Amino acid sequence: xxxxxxxxxxxxxxxxxxxxxxxxxxxxxxxxxxxxxxxxxxxxxxxxxxxxxxxxxxxxxxxxxxxxxxxxxxxxxxxxxxxxxxxxxxxxxxxxxxxxxxxxxxxxxxxxxxxxxxxxxxxxxxxxxxxxxxxxxxxxxxxxxxxxxxxxxxxxxxxxxxxxxxxxxxx
Amino acid sequence: xxxxxxxxxxxxxxxxxxxxxxxxxxxxxxxxxxxxxxxxxxxxxxxxxxxxxxxxxxxxxxxxxxxxxxxxxxxxxxxxxxxxxxxxxxxxxxxxxxxxxxxxxxxxxxxxxxxxxxxxxxxxxxxxxxxxxxxxxxxxxxxxxxxxxxxxxxxxxxxxxxxxxxxxxxxxxxxxxxxxxxxxxxxxxxxxxxxxxxxxxxxxxxxxxxxxxxxxxxxxxxxxxxxxxxxxxxxxxxxxxxxxxxxxxxxxxxxxxxxxxxxxxxxxxxxxxxxxxxxxxxxxxxxxxxxxxxxxxxxxxxxxxxxxxxxxxxxxxxxxxxxxxxxxxxxxxxxxxxxxxxxxxxxxxxxxxxxxxxxxxxxxxxxxxxxxxxxxxxxxxxxxxxxxxxxxxxxxxxxxxxxxxxxxxxxxxxxxxxxxxxxxxxxxxxxxxxxxxxxxxxxxxxxxxxxxxxxxxxxxxxxxxxxxxxxxxxxxxxxxxxxxxxxxxxxxxxxxxxxxxxxxxxxxxxxxxxxxxxxxxxxxxxxxxxxxxxxxxxxxxxxxxxxxxxxxxxxxx
Numbered sequence: 001x002x003x004x005x006x007x008x009x010x011x012x013x014x015x016x017x018x019x020x021x022x023x024x025x026x027x028x029x030x031x032x033x034x035x036x037x038x039x040x041x042x043x044x045x046x047x048x049x050x051x052x053x054x055x056x057x058x059x060x061x062x063x064x065x066x067x068x069x070x071x072x073x074x075x076x077x078x079x080x081x082x083x084x085x086x087x088x089x090x091x092x093x094x095x096x097x098x099x100x101x102x103x104x105x106x107x108x109x110x111x112x113x114x115x116x117x118x119x120x121x122x123x124x125x126x127x128x129x130x131x132x133x134x135x136x137x138x139x140x141x142x143x144x145x146x147x148x149x150x151x152x153x154x155x156x157x158x159x160x161x162x163x164x165x166x167x168x169x170x171x
Numbered sequence: 172x173x174x175x176x177x178x179x180x181x182x183x184x185x186x187x188x189x190x191x192x193x194x195x196x197x198x199x200x201x202x203x204x205x206x207x208x209x210x211x212x213x214x215x216x217x218x219x220x221x222x223x224x225x226x227x228x229x230x231x232x233x234x235x236x237x238x239x240x241x242x243x244x245x246x247x248x249x250x251x252x253x254x255x256x257x258x259x260x261x262x263x264x265x266x267x268x269x270x271x272x273x274x275x276x277x278x279x280x281x282x283x284x285x286x287x288x289x290x291x292x293x294x295x296x297x298x299x300x301x302x303x304x305x306x307x308x309x310x311x312x313x314x315x316x317x318x319x320x321x322x323x324x325x326x327x328x329x330x331x332x333x334x335x336x337x338x339x340x341x342x343x344x345x346x347x348x349x350x351x352x353x354x355x356x357x358x359x360x361x362x363x364x365x366x367x368x369x370x371x372x373x374x375x376x377x378x379x380x381x382x383x384x385x386x387x388x389x390x391x392x393x394x395x396x397x398x399x400x401x402x403x404x405x406x407x408x409x410x411x412x413x414x415x416x417x418x419x420x421x422x423x424x425x426x427x428x429x430x431x432x433x434x435x436x437x438x439x440x441x442x443x444x445x446x447x448x449x450x451x452x453x454x455x456x457x458x459x460x461x462x463x464x465x466x467x468x469x470x471x472x473x474x475x476x477x478x479x480x481x482x483x484x485x486x487x488x489x490x491x492x493x494x495x496x497x498x499x500x501x502x503x504x505x506x507x508x509x510x511x512x513x514x515x516x517x518x519x520x521x522x523x524x525x526x527x528x529x530x531x532x533x534x535x536x537x538x539x540x541x542x543x544x545x546x547x548x549x550x551x552x553x554x555x556x557x558x559x560x561x562x563x564x565x566x567x568x569x570x571x572x573x574x575x576x577x578x579x580x581x582x583x584x585x586x587x588x589x590x591x592x593x594x595x596x597x598x599x600x601x602x603x604x605x606x607x608x609x610x611x612x613x614x615x616x617x618x619x620x621x622x623x624x625x626x627x628x629x630x631x632x633x634x635x636x637x638x639x640x641x642x643x644x645x646x647x648x649x650x651x652x653x654x655x656x657x658x659x660x661x662x663x664x665x666x667x668x669x670x671x672x673x674x675x676x677x678x679x680x681x682x683x684x685x686x687x688x689x690x691x692x693x694x695x696x697x698x699x700x701x702x703x704x705x706x707x708x709x710x711x712x713x714x715x716x717x718x719x720x721x722x723x724x725x726x727x728x
Contacts, residue, residue, distance in 0.1 A: 078272030079385040088654050091661050094382040102306065103273040103382055111659065126272045143658050 058166035061119045061132040063148075064110060065155040067164070073154060074129035077105040081121035081130050089114035090121060108153060112138055113146040122167070131163050175241040180248055192234035192245055193221055203247055204256065204285050206263075206371045207323035208235035211427055212332055215324050220263070220285065222255045223247045231255050253289075260290040266301045266346055267372070268318045276373030278386040282321065301346050309339075309351075310358030312378050312432055313367060317349050320374035326350070326366035333429060333525065334360040350374065362525060364436075365429045368418055379436055380416045384408075390647040392633035393420060393716050395620050397490065397533035397613050398434035401526050402622035404717070405430060407439065407614055407633040410649060412641075412664025414439045414614060414634060422717050425626065431527050439614065442634060443665075446597040448609040450668040459607060464668075468675070471591045471606050472682040475507060475566065478589070482565040484511035484555040487543030488572035488672075489532030491593075491610075492618030492630065494695040495672035496534070497703075498687065499570055500542030502676045506685050510549030511564065514538050515574040528623055533613075537621030540706075540721070541699060559583045566590070570672050571610045575599035593672050609669040611636055616671040617692035619714060621721065628718035629711065637668045 021027070047054060056062070067074045077094035095106030121130045133155065140146040157164065174185045177192075179201050186195040191214065196203050206218035216236040223234045226244040231252065234245075246252060264286060271277045286292075303317035327339045327350075338358050341348050352358055358366070367377045389408040396403040396417065403426035408416045417439055419430040441447075451467035452459040475483065485503045487496045496514075503512045517531045545551050550558055556579065558564035566589040575581045576599045584590065584603040593610035594601050601607050613620075614633045621627050635641050641652050655662025673695055677687040689695050693711050700706045705721045713719055 076273045077382070078277070079388065080272065083385070083387060088651070088659075096382050101273065109660070113658070147660065 056134045056136075058134075058162040060134050060136075061117050062135040063112065063117070063133055063138055064115065064119075064121055064130050064153070065133045065135075065160065066105075066108060066150065066153040067129050067131060067157050067160055068154045069157045072099065073105065073108075073150070074127045074157075075105045075108065076101050076103045076127055076129070077108070078103075078126065080124045080126065084120045084124045086118060086120065087114045087116045089116075105150065108150050110148045110153065111146060112140070112148055113143065128164065128167065131160060131167065133160065133163065175239055175243070177239050177241075177243040177245060179245050186239055188239065188241075190239055192223060192225075192232075192237050192239055192243075195239050196234065196245075196247065201247060203234045204289055205235060206281060206285075206321060207325060209325055209328075209369055211429075212325060212328045212369075215328065218263070218321065218323050219259045220256060220289075222252060222259065224249060224252050256289050257291050260286060261294065261296075263321050264290070264294060265296050266318070267321065268300060270319075274316075274319065274373035275376045275381060276319075276370070280373060281371035303347075303349055308378070309375070310363050312364050312436065313358050314376045314378045314381060315350060316374050316376070317351075319372050320348075320350050321372055322348050322350075323371055325369045325371070326375055329362075329366055329369055330358070330360065333365070334362040335524075336360045338363075339366075361431050361433070361523070361527065362429060364432050365419070368428070377416065383415050384410050388649060388651060389415060390633070390649040390652060392614075392631050392647045394614065394630045394633060395533065395622075395628045396430060396434040396438055397620070397630075398431070398438040398531070399526075400528040400530035400532060400535060400623040401426060402533050402620055402626070402628050402718075403430040403434055403526060404628070405434070409633045409647075410651065410664075411661055412634055412666060414442050420716075424720075425622065425624070425628070425718065426526055429526060431525075433527070441596050442612045442614045444596055447667055448594050448596065448601070448607055448669070450609050452607040452609075454605045459601070459604070464670070464678070467606055467608060468678050468682055471568070471608075472679050474589045474591070474605070475568065475679075476683065478566045480508045481511070482563070483507055483509045484550060484558065484564045484567050485509060486552070486555070486567060486569035486572065486574060487512065487514040487538050488570035488593075489514050489517065489530075489535040489538050490572050490613075491538070491570045491672050492534060492613075492616070492620060492692070493537040493541050493627070493699060494618045494692050495570060495676070496538040496543045497541040497699050498673035498676045498689065498695055501687075502680050502685075504542070504546075506680050506683050507568075510546045511555055511558070512543055512549060513545050513552040513555060514543050514570075515552050515572055515577055517577075530623065533622070534620040536623060536625060537619070537627070540621060541703060556580055556583060559586055562586060569593070569600070571595055573598040573600050575603060593675060595669070608672075608675050609667060610675065611669045611671045615639070615669060617711075618671070618673075619696060619711075622718075625705075625721040626718045627706070627709065627714050627721060629714050629716070634664075635666055636670070637666050638670065 077092050079092050082090040082092045089111045091109045092105050093107040094103050097104040119132050122132050173188045175188045176185055184199050193203050203221050205221040207215045214235045216233050221234040222231040224246040225232045305316045307315040309315040330336055330338045338352055342351055343349050366375045389410045391406040391408055394405055394407050396405045404420040404422040405417045406420050417435050421428045450461045451464055453462050453470055487499050503509050518529050519531050520529055522529050560583045568591045571593045590604045591606040592600050592604045593608045595610050595612045613630050615636050616632055618630050619627045651661055677689055680687055700709045
């Protein structure tokens, strides 16, 4: 019963005594046309994605990548990113290397269906080895594809320069 | 022992006169930080982090070397102590490298913990740190990073006092002090890896476990080492359903806090090994073929029925639990009616003065007590082997024990008409077996082992088999285990279609017409406790984490 009453109440009450001009909506249409036409001559701020892509500021958090320097990853496989990751997206398996850093990631995998782009991994990294890139186009056609290994994650330090500089500045 | 009254942080305690302040505090659950002091080693008093204020003493005193006295008033938390502690930690950290990210000790490091809890949290040291050798293989199983060493000398004292071999020594002085072995010598005693456990920092690390996993990624399950009859209490470290390391657990009645290198390194690798028996197998046309459980059980039941009582011999196992052996002995007596029941002994070397026993099986005492021994007219192990040779014994059913590897056994096995074995891994015996059951290893089942001291100790499952579930079956869980979903690779360690031996035996008994009402290992243990003198009054709960001693006088063994 109550529901019916409420329904009746919420019905739109239309004016019944509209004049002819009002009924024809001519002024309303003209008003709308004016707004539309006036916008045509103003500068465009839409972007023709995907032909044109947005240039992001260095502070943008895209997918995490591993920084590669002098032919090897900076990462020492300490596992802190993996520990801090709230979505448990990162899996690291350390291995032993002859390099001075002693330890390197034998396997470094980020499950991109789990990643939430929070940037904690970047924040916790003691080596500035995992950082957020500006990449945001991540479409997969299978779950296996969504697991990014070192092949997809490694990016040279030069390529990541804007982000690295941003991080230095805001440390 | 005369007692004295001391006041610790304003609370009065009565303690033994012979104790030091740190022991008295520990006894009363007051924590005084310490690096060099270890309750199983002599006190050295060189780390200085246990400084406490003793009233009427002009300077702060180290708690590990100061004996308690009547009326002593000790402060462990006042400003003077806190300042001194901060200074000591800052001093220790001067030359300690900040390489926690690559250090295996991280996560279980005393220096990390204390720096977090008791230090100022920053360093005023701007000069260069002293550099020392890193990645030194100081022994076959131990890696040394001299830079990380804080000169507590625990490892040196361990080698001297416990292992009984003076293999490590400090050389140089001041900030150049360095831990090293004697020239041409290696840290290679049988207990060398205990220095890894007692090292409060990452200076001495486990070479076998090096970089394998972060400790916080693993789950740790209380269990028993099955390397010898001692049954050292251990924790099994597991990640991705794979054992990565063992380390000792404190039990003053059995192993104190130590374990031998053999137990730590060699006893668990067979659990992860490639040659695990992954499901039951039957020999068809000379080849072992994987089959379902029902088929293998039915095959063994029908084969065993076709032999006369005296033609069958059954072999229990000193590697299997009390439960396995009990159900097995019960099956042999009640269902098969054979008197030829015994198990193979594995004696090698001699008992040493620390932990290692000559008997290399974990449960020889238990197997015998729960009924795996020949009855009056039955045959013992040696006689069973002789019987096979003479053709008197035609069928053998054995629990998980590679008895074919014992001298003089392999060549007679071909004479058997039927051999059914439980096995965890492929071995000599499975080569001759007609039916092989995939038995759970000690790391995959619940149960008890009885060590040479007649002490019953629990093993708990740490690795899941196909029929178990980590969450539902009350396993220890790491953070990874808790949150793994079906599409996470790290949730999917290898699992085998293995079952505990007592369960397999009970299934065979069921097919042969005798139903055993055992749902789990608890049920079996409860029956053991009812039926077998000496076990009376025990339960899994009472055995607990540290085990329970059997009444030894009740056995004529």
